[in-house]
Amino acid sequence: MSDTALGKDRRFPFGLTIATLIAFAILIGLGAWQIKRLAWKQDLLARIEVLKTAPAQPLATALANAQGRDLTWTRVSVDCAPAQPATLPLVYGIRDGDIVWRATALCRATVGGYGAVLLDLGVVKALTGQSAPAPVALAAPARAVGVLMAPRQLGGDREATVQKFAAERPAPYILMVETATPVPPGVTPAPLPAEISNRHLEYALTWFGLAVTLLFIYAAMLWRKMRS
Incomplete structure (x- = not known):
């Protein structure tokens, strides 16, 4: 190998270094985001734990x-x-691995x-597993007792459903019903998620681990290049 070729081969890999630094920054950023999550x-989870024993307060007061x-x-x-039965949108969901449809009702109250x-009454048992429910x-x-949820946090078309009833001046929350009087026939209350996973620390360690691994690979490649 000529001295010129050898000199080119030993040049510092600026392009590789920049690419490595960018990838390293992205991986660290993802890890930091998971720590925030x-x-x-x-x-x-702490709020939900407290919720299990918290007394209900009037919605108007809250x-x-x-x-x-x-x-x-x-x-x-x-x-x-008092209101007559009305057909309101069913909301699609997954619970315990099955397709479920949640029933909505409009509660008229000055609050x-x-x-x-809007009340989320719970899961319509007869519609479980159906892809196109009647x-x-x-x-x-x-009377209904339950927990408040912001439509945006529930996902799906909840916010659009609230907007459909703009003339009723609906509150900016959906009441996830725990108990209702009288009990809606064929509906099972399901106000809280069946399971809330918390694997963010695991995800963060994975991203940080990939960042460290990237540095080791870069260092090994740089060492080999400078030695050759």
């Missing part, structure tokens, strides 16, 4: 005293005006400056 998930606070996972109760609140007509119960 871990803190969020631990706070969420909304009036919110003062900008997020009321997600707050347990409340609400009394609904915190709003005129109504419409279901249900009336809002006279």
Whole structure:
């Protein structure tokens, strides 16, 4: 090998170094994001644990005293005006590995400056596993107790469903019903997720581990290149 070729072969690999640094920064960023998610998930699980024994407060009181606070996972109760059964959107979901459809009802009640609140009554048992369910007509119960969830956190078309009832001035939360009086026929309350995984620490360690591995591979390649 000529001296010129040898000199070119021993040049510092700037391109490889830049690519490695970019990949390293991305991996570290992903790990740091998972650490933030871990803190969020631990706070969420702690709130759910407290929720299990928290007394229900009137929905009107909770909304009036919110003062900008997020009321997600707050347990409340609400009394609904008498209403006739109506067909409202069914919401698709997965629970215990099966396709389920959740029933919605509109509870008309003057609460915190709003005129109504949407109730998630729970899973319609007869529709479990169906890909194209038949419409279901249900009336809002006279009284419901459950936990508040923001539509955006529930996903799917929840926010669009709330917008359909804009004329009713609905509250900006959906009440995930735990108990209803009277009990809606054929509906099983399911206010909380069947299982909430918390593997963010595992994911963070994986990303950090990949970042360290990348550095070792880069160092080995650089050492071999400079020696050859």
